[in-house]
Amino acid sequence: xxxxxxxxxxxxxxxxxxxxxxxxxxxxxxxxxxxxxxxxxxxxxxxxxxxxxxxxxxxxxxxxxxxxxxxxxxxxxxxxxxxxxxxxxxxxxxxxxxxxxxxxxxxxxxxxxxxxxxxxxxxxxxxxxxxxxxxxxxxxxxxxxxxxxxxxxxxxxxxxxxxxxxxxxxxxxxxxxxxxxxxxxxxxxxxxxxxxxxxxxxxxxxxxxxxxxxxxxxxxxxxxxxxxxxxxxxxxxxxxxxxxxxxxxxxxxxxxxxxxxxxxxxxxxxxxxxxxxxxxxxxxxxxxxxxxxxxxxxxxxxxxxxxxxxxxxxxxxxxxxxxxxxxxxxxxxxxxxxxxxxxxxxxxxxxxxxxxxxxxxxxxxxxxxxxxxxxxxxxxxxxxxxxxxxxxxxxxxxxxxxxxxxxxxxxxxxxxxxxxxxxxxxxxxxxxxxxxxxxxxxxxxxxxxxxxxxxxxxxxxxxxxxxxxxxxxxxxxxxxxxxxx
Numbered sequence: 001x002x003x004x005x006x007x008x009x010x011x012x013x014x015x016x017x018x019x020x021x022x023x024x025x026x027x028x029x030x031x032x033x034x035x036x037x038x039x040x041x042x043x044x045x046x047x048x049x050x051x052x053x054x055x056x057x058x059x060x061x062x063x064x065x066x067x068x069x070x071x072x073x074x075x076x077x078x079x080x081x082x083x084x085x086x087x088x089x090x091x092x093x094x095x096x097x098x099x100x101x102x103x104x105x106x107x108x109x110x111x112x113x114x115x116x117x118x119x120x121x122x123x124x125x126x127x128x129x130x131x132x133x134x135x136x137x138x139x140x141x142x143x144x145x146x147x148x149x150x151x152x153x154x155x156x157x158x159x160x161x162x163x164x165x166x167x168x169x170x171x172x173x174x175x176x177x178x179x180x181x182x183x184x185x186x187x188x189x190x191x192x193x194x195x196x197x198x199x200x201x202x203x204x205x206x207x208x209x210x211x212x213x214x215x216x217x218x219x220x221x222x223x224x225x226x227x228x229x230x231x232x233x234x235x236x237x238x239x240x241x242x243x244x245x246x247x248x249x250x251x252x253x254x255x256x257x258x259x260x261x262x263x264x265x266x267x268x269x270x271x272x273x274x275x276x277x278x279x280x281x282x283x284x285x286x287x288x289x290x291x292x293x294x295x296x297x298x299x300x301x302x303x304x305x306x307x308x309x310x311x312x313x314x315x316x317x318x319x320x321x322x323x324x325x326x327x328x329x330x331x332x333x334x335x336x337x338x339x340x341x342x343x344x345x346x347x348x349x350x351x352x353x354x355x356x357x358x359x360x361x362x363x364x365x366x367x368x369x370x371x372x373x374x375x376x377x378x379x380x381x382x383x384x385x386x387x388x389x390x391x392x393x394x395x396x397x398x399x400x401x402x403x404x405x406x407x408x409x410x411x412x413x414x415x416x417x418x419x420x421x422x423x424x425x426x427x428x429x430x431x432x433x434x435x436x437x438x439x440x441x442x443x444x445x446x447x448x449x450x451x452x453x454x455x456x457x458x459x460x461x462x463x464x465x466x467x468x469x470x471x472x473x474x475x476x477x478x479x480x481x482x483x484x485x
Contacts, residue, residue: 002044003121006070018107037078059124060122063481073120115138139158140158142238154237210260230303234246239346243344246336274319274320282412339378379428
C-alpha cells in the first residue's frame with residue numbers, strides 16, 4: 001500500500017545515509033526517494049477519493065484530510081530534497097559543512113519527514129502528540145545545523161518555546177481524554193472514536209481542552225502571539241529546512257488543530273472555535289503586517305510572511321462553511337508551494353551576497369538571473385497577486401466572510417493584506433532590481449534547483465485556473481470531514 005512507502009521510505013533513507021562517503025550520490029538517492037514518496041502520495045490521494053478511508057493495525061486512519069496534508073508534505077519534501085543537492089554541495093565547497101556532516105543533514109531531513117507523515121496518518125491523538133514532539137526535536141538540530149552562535153541560539157529558542165507549546169497541547173489532550181472516557185464511554189484517544197461520541201462530551205471541558213490545544217499546537221503552527229520562534233528559526237536554518245518548516249511543520253500542526261476543531265464543532269457547533277480562530281487569525285495577520293513593514297532582514301521577512309498566511313488559513317477555518325474551509329485548505333496547498341519557491345530562490349541569493357540584510361542586497365536579478373526571477377515570481381504569488389493560486393484562495397475566504405456575515409473581520413482582512421502586499425513587494429523589488437556590486441560575478445543555479453523552481457511555478461500558475469479532478473474530490477471530501485458531514 002502507498003502509506004507503507006510513504007512511512008518506510010524516509011526511515012530507509014535516514015538509515016542508509018551513514019553508508020555514503022560522498023554527498024553527491026546520497027543527494028541523488030534522497031531526491032529519488034522523495035520522488036517515489038510524492039508519486040505514492042498522489043496515488044494515495046486518488047485511492048482515498050474512491051475508497052473513502054483506509055484503516056489498519058488499529059493505529060492508522062487515513063481519510064481525505066489525511067491524504068490532502070500528506071500530499072502537501074510530500075510535494076514540499078520533494079522540492080526541498082531536489083534543492084538540497086546543490087545547496088549542501090555548495091556549503092561543502094565553501095567550508096560551511098565539513099567532513100561527513102552532510103550525512104547528519106540527510107538523516108535528520110528524513111527523520112523529520114517520517115514524523116510529519118506519521119502525524120497526518122495516525123489515528124491515536126496521543127501518538128500524534130508524540131510524533132509532533134519528535135518532529136520538533138529533530139528539526140531543532142536542523143535549525144542549528146551550522147553550529148554557530150546565532151544558529152544554536154535560534155535552535156534553543158525554537159526548542160524551548162515549542163516545548164512549552166507541546167506541554168500545553170498535552171494538557172489539552174488529557175482533558176479530551178477525560179471527557180471522552182467519562183462522558184463518551186470510550187477509553188482511547190482515537191480521533192474516529194471521539195468523533196462518534198462527540199455529541200455526548202461535556203462542552204465545558206471541551207472549551208478548556210480546545211484552548212490548550214489551540215495555544216499548544218498553535219505555538220508550533222506559528223499563530224500569533226505564540227510565533228516568536230519562527231523568524232529566528234527561518235533566519236538561521238538552511239534554506240531547504242526553512243522551506244520544510246513553513247510547508248510541512250506549520251501545516252502538520254494546523255492539521256492537528258483542525259482534527260480537534262472537528263470534534264468540538266460536532267459537540268457544540270462551530271461558533272466557539274470559529275470566534276477563536278477568527279480572532280487569532282486576524283491577530284496573526286496584523287502582527288505580521290507591522291513587522292513586514294519595518295523589516296530589514298530578508299529571512300525574517302519570510303518568517304513574518306508565514307505568520308501572515310497561517311493567520312489567513314486560521315481565518316478561513318474560523319469563518320467556516322464550504323467556501324471558507326475550502327479556501328483555507330486550498331491556501332494550505334498554495335502557501336506551502338509558494339513559500340518553498342521563494343526559499344529556494346532566496347537561499348542562493350543570501351548565500352551569494354553573504355548577508356540577509358535587505359539594505360545590502362541589490363541587483364540580484366543581474367547577479368543571479370534565475371534565482372532572481374524565482375524570487376520575484378514567488379513574491380507576487382505570496383503577496384496574493386493574480387494570476388497565482390494564492391489570489392484564488394484569498395478571494396474564496398473573502399467571499400465566505402461576506403456570505404456568512406463576518407463583514408468587519410473580512411474588511412479588516414482585506415485591508416491588512418493590501419498593506420502587506422505593498423510592503424512585501426517593496427522589500428523584494430529593492431533586492432531584485434538595481435545595480436549589483438561591481439566586483440561580484442554572475443552565478444548560475446544548480447540543475448536540481450532549476451527543476452524544482454520550474455515545477456513549483458507551473459503548479460501555482462495552473463492551479464489558479466484549474467485543478468485535477470482527484471484534487472477537487474480530495475478537497476471537497478476534506479471540507480465535509482471538517483464540517484462533520
